[in-house]
Amino acid sequence: DQQVKQNSPSLSVQEGRISILNCDYTNSMFDYFLWYKKYPAEGPTFLISISSIKDKNEDGRFTVFLNKSAKHLSLHIVPSQPGDSAVYFCAASEGSSNTGKLIFGQGTTLQVKP
Amino acid sequence: DAGITQSPRHKVTETGTPVTLRCHQTENHRYMYWYRQDPGHGLRLIHYSYGVKDTDKGEVSDGYSVSRSKTEDFLLTLESATSSQTSVYFCAITGTSGSYNEQFFGPGTRLTVL
Numbered sequence: 001d002q003q004v005k006q007n008s009p010s011l012s013v014q015e016g017r018i019s020i021l022n023c024d025y026t027n028s029m030f031d032y033f034l035w036y037k038k039y040p041a042e043g044p045t046f047l048i049s050i051s052s053i054k055d056k057n058e059d060g061r062f063t064v065f066l067n068k069s070a071k072h073l074s075l076h077i078v079p080s081q082p083g084d085s086a087v088y089f090c091a092a093s094e095g096s097s098n099t100g101k102l103i104f105g106q107g108t109t110l111q112v113k114p
Numbered sequence: 115d116a117g118i119t120q121s122p123r124h125k126v127t128e129t130g131t132p133v134t135l136r137c138h139q140t141e142n143h144r145y146m147y148w149y150r151q152d153p154g155h156g157l158r159l160i161h162y163s164y165g166v167k168d169t170d171k172g173e174v175s176d177g178y179s180v181s182r183s184k185t186e187d188f189l190l191t192l193e194s195a196t197s198s199q200t201s202v203y204f205c206a207i208t209g210t211s212g213s214y215n216e217q218f219f220g221p222g223t224r225l226t227v228l
Contacts, residue, residue, distance in 0.1 A: 004156075006156075032213070032214050034216055036219075041221075041222075042221060042222070043118075043204055043206075043219030043220050043221050043222050044157070044204070044219045045219070046216040046217070046218070049216060051214065089156055089157065091157075093213070095213040095214040096213065097213065098213045099145075099162065099164065099170070099213070100145050100147070100162075100208045100213055100215060100217065101147075101159055101162060101172065102147075102157075102159065102217060103159075103173075104149075104156035104157040104158070105156050106154055106155060106156045107156050
């Protein structure tokens with residue numbers, strides 16, 4: 001059973017506009033959430049994270065929002081740039097377990113059109 | 115960039131043959147992970163290690179074994195490769211506590227089992 005779900009396989013936005021990528025989870029024990037970006041033929045790279053004690057974390061053009069009651073998080077990219085075109089994975093962990101194990105969503109392919 | 119290398123980067127093998135993938139890190143990190151990436155599934159954890167000779171199973175460990183005889187190397191072995199193990203394999207590392215830390219990924223190994 002998929003504990004972390006990204007229900008949109010793909011998203012296309014115009015350069016300069018906002019990109020919103022969504023992620024849902026089912027395990028209420030998850031207390032740490034991360035977003036990764038992946039280009040073809042490369043490993044995923046860390047983008048931004050958020051702890052369950054927060055509902056928002058911002059880093060430059062990237063902001064992650066966490067709604068614990070809805071078990072939902074989203075990544076906002078503003079403004080979107082063509083170089084942001086990649087696959088985005090959300091991931092979750094039970095940070096308190098001390099194993100660092102991550103459960104990933106299926107990924108969303110973002111295309112930013114010039 | 116975290117110092118993680120994977121070898122080989124590409125491998126084609128036949129069903130029933132043993133295969134070993136190597137992950138090497140220069141960061142002296144305690145935690146190391148092996149994932150596989152498949153379309154529609156995102157990244158799924160195979161095995162992980164929390165220290166030399168200390169390993170544990172992930173979500174999809176059947177058909178795989180691991181070994182870690184020194185801090186810098188984490189080996190993934192397919193004892194008898196099957197076509198269902200055709201995938202891209204990623205190694206990752208994380209910091210001392212394992213929890214509430216981002217993981218850094220290697221470049222990946224593309225394995226094809228004929």
